[in-house]
Amino acid sequence: MFFRKDYGSPGPGIDRDEPEKTGVARLAEILSIECVTLVKLNLLFLVSCLPVVTVPAAVFAMNRVVRMMVLDQPVTLVHHYKTALQKKWGRAYAAFFAVAVPLVLSGCGMWFYLSRAMERPVLLLPFMLCSTVFLLTLPASAYFYGLLDTGRSFRECLRLSLLLGAGRPLRGALAALAVYGSLVFAVLEFPISGIYLLLMGFSVPCLLGGFFVRTELKRL
Numbered sequence: 001m002f003f004r005k006d007y008g009s010p011g012p013g014i015d016r017d018e019p020e021k022t023g024v025a026r027l028a029e030i031l032s033i034e035c036v037t038l039v040k041l042n043l044l045f046l047v048s049c050l051p052v053v054t055v056p057a058a059v060f061a062m063n064r065v066v067r068m069m070v071l072d073q074p075v076t077l078v079h080h081y082k083t084a085l086q087k088k089w090g091r092a093y094a095a096f097f098a099v100a101v102p103l104v105l106s107g108c109g110m111w112f113y114l115s116r117a118m119e120r121p122v123l124l125l126p127f128m129l130c131s132t133v134f135l136l137t138l139p140a141s142a143y144f145y146g147l148l149d150t151g152r153s154f155r156e157c158l159r160l161s162l163l164l165g166a167g168r169p170l171r172g173a174l175a176a177l178a179v180y181g182s183l184v185f186a187v188l189e190f191p192i193s194g195i196y197l198l199l200m201g202f203s204v205p206c207l208l209g210g211f212f213v214r215t216e217l218k219r220l
Contacts, residue, residue, distance in 0.1 A: 026211075027208075027211055030069060030070065030072075030207070030211070031204075031207075034069050034075070034207075037069070037075060037077055038200060038203045038204055038207065039199050039200060039203070040077055041062060041065055041066075041077060041081070041203040042198070042199055042200050042201065042202050042203040042204075043198070043199075044077065044078070044081055045058050045061075045062045045202050045203065046198070046202070048061070048081075048085060054085075055096070056089075056092050056093045056095070056096030056097070057084075057085050057088075057089045057092040057093065058085065059092070059096060059145075060084060060085075060088060060089075060091065060092030060095060060096070060145070060148075061081045061082075061084035061085040061088075061092070062081070062202065062203065062206055063145040063146070063148075063149075063206060063210070064080065064081075064084040064088070064149060065077065065080050065081050065084070066203065066206045066207045066210045067145075067146055067149045067210055068080065069207060069210075070207070070210045070211055070214050071214075091148060091154060094154060095144065095145065095148055095154075098144070098158060099137065099141040099144060102133055102134075102137045103134065103137050103138070103141070105130075105133075106130040106131070106133040106134035106137065107130075107134055109126065109127070109129075109130035109133075110127060110130045110131055110134060113126045113127035113130060114127050136162065136165050136166060137165070138165075138172070138173065138176040138180070139164075139165040139168075139169045139171075139172025139173045139175070139176055140161040140162050140164065140165025140166075140172065141161070141165075141172075141176065142165075142171075142172040142173075142175030142176050142179070142209050142212070142213050143160070143161040143164040143165060143168075143172055143175075143213050143216065143217065144157060144158065144161035145210075146210060146213055146214075146217045147160055147161055147217065147220075150217070150220065160220065164213075164216060168216050171212050171213050171215070171216055172212075172213060172216075174212045175208070175209035175210070175211075175212040175213050176209070178205050178208035178209045178212065179205045179206060179208070179209040182201070182205040182208075183201070183202075183205065186201050
């Protein structure tokens with residue numbers, strides 16, 4: 001079956017005695033091993049987003065599966081995706097709005113206050129506040145979904161993600177750029193980017209985001 005991964009058949013694998021690869025080599029290894037699964041995951045994500053109201057749960061489930069790939073854990077795609085989609089929906093919706101609300105409000109606030117700051121310079125103060133919230137939320141969100149998979153409470157994950165976003169912003173910023181930047185670019189280039197969005201436009205950026213923050217999360 002297309003969505004069933006066969007672990008019983010022989011095939012290329014990783015030698016147990018081989019030193020663990022890092023950096024670009026490790027990323028290329030994950031992509032080569034999981035390339036077919038990433039295409040299936042992207043299609044599964046798009047299908048599960050069709051009702052629209054399921055988008056938060058679908059985002060959570062995709063991050064859960066990608067996290068397993070980054071940690072080199074065996075993935076049974078439909079099983080793990082469906083489990084996260086159905087059994088973690090409460091945490092999924094809370095996580096989605098915890099990220100989306102400050103990003104949207106601070107982003108709109110930046111545009112609103114900056115467009116009027118030329119006439120009233122005092123509005124630069126709320127603009128700076130909105131900018132700070134936006135620039136902190138972006139890297140923090142990259143850590144947040146990974147932390148939710150560590151068994152910690154929601155509040156603890158939120159606290160740690162903000163600390164990591166402020167204290168370790170580089171990897172979080174790279175992860176956010178991979179996820180949000182590639183999505184914005186693909187949307188702007190639509191319909192040329194239609195095939196890319198259909199086959200890998202969501203799963204691969206999600207994998208890149210999880211890969212960039214993996215070392216910081218391992219330290220926890």
